[in-house]
Amino acid sequence: MNCLLCNGPVAAKLTIRELIWPGSLVMPVVCSKCRQQFMPLEGEQRCPACCRLQDASQLCPECRCWRQMYSWKLTHQALYCYNTAMKEFMHQYKFAGDYRLRAVFAAEFTAAIRQKRAEVVVPIPVTQATMATRGFNQVTGLLDGVKLTPCLQHRTLEKTAQSHKSRRERLQTPQPFALSGPAADLAGKRVLLVDDVYTTGRTLYHAADLLYQAGAANVISISLAR
Numbered sequence: 001m002n003c004l005l006c007n008g009p010v011a012a013k014l015t016i017r018e019l020i021w022p023g024s025l026v027m028p029v030v031c032s033k034c035r036q037q038f039m040p041l042e043g044e045q046r047c048p049a050c051c052r053l054q055d056a057s058q059l060c061p062e063c064r065c066w067r068q069m070y071s072w073k074l075t076h077q078a079l080y081c082y083n084t085a086m087k088e089f090m091h092q093y094k095f096a097g098d099y100r101l102r103a104v105f106a107a108e109f110t111a112a113i114r115q116k117r118a119e120v121v122v123p124i125p126v127t128q129a130t131m132a133t134r135g136f137n138q139v140t141g142l143l144d145g146v147k148l149t150p151c152l153q154h155r156t157l158e159k160t161a162q163s164h165k166s167r168r169e170r171l172q173t174p175q176p177f178a179l180s181g182p183a184a185d186l187a188g189k190r191v192l193l194v195d196d197v198y199t200t201g202r203t204l205y206h207a208a209d210l211l212y213q214a215g216a217a218n219v220i221s222i223s224l225a226r
């Protein structure tokens with residue numbers, strides 16, 4: 001087995017459990033050198049609402065804006081920093097469309113989602129245009145066997161690039177989503193929203209707003225990177 005990212009050899013270090021029960025063997029798909037390039041978001045120096053790395057454990061400026069804009073609070077967990085290695089990974093996975101790369105994080109991301117014990121798991125959808133070119137939803141691609149409720153769909157064809165806008169403009173874009181399917185199923189439920197990358201939070205706040213309108217009791221969110 002070669003590393004999915006650098007194609008170098010992957011040396012599997014077997015645990016005692018794996019030696020005794022080979023059935024429990026989980027083959028690594030990435031070498032340790034590549035694995036080390038990804039930076040887990042852990043520790044106290046993060047915003048408690050969005051996991052942004054910073055000097056203190058207070059709300060970051062963006063989350064303070066969100067709290068003024070909405071009557072509810074969204075607590076977000078991100079597993080990894082969106083650093084150079086993660087950007088490169090996302091580029092290969094999403095834009096070069098290498099679906100094999102889902103295997104790099106699927107087990108870990110799925111485990112983190114199961115830990116949340118949400119009653120309903122809602123993935124952020126891709127637009128029809130993205131689906132036509134990429135051929136898969138990069139969010140659901142990162143999950144293994146999670147029961148999903150895909151009750152969101154894009155209202156507009158394609159959103160404009162976020163990178164050209166100021167922070168204020170990015171926080172005030174119109175609602176890009178509409179509810180599809182049996183929205184009543186959300187009434188009184190604890191909902192987990194799943195995205196691949198958290199940038200400003202704009203996408204997730206729009207989505208959470210709709211889910212609360214549909215009667216969700218509580219909405220939290222998770223992403224692979226931030």
Ligand SMILES: [Zn+2]
Pocket residue numbers: 003004005006007008030031032033034035
């Ligand atoms: Zn490697």
Ligand SMILES: [Zn+2]
Pocket residue numbers: 047048049050051052059060061062063
């Ligand atoms: Zn924050």
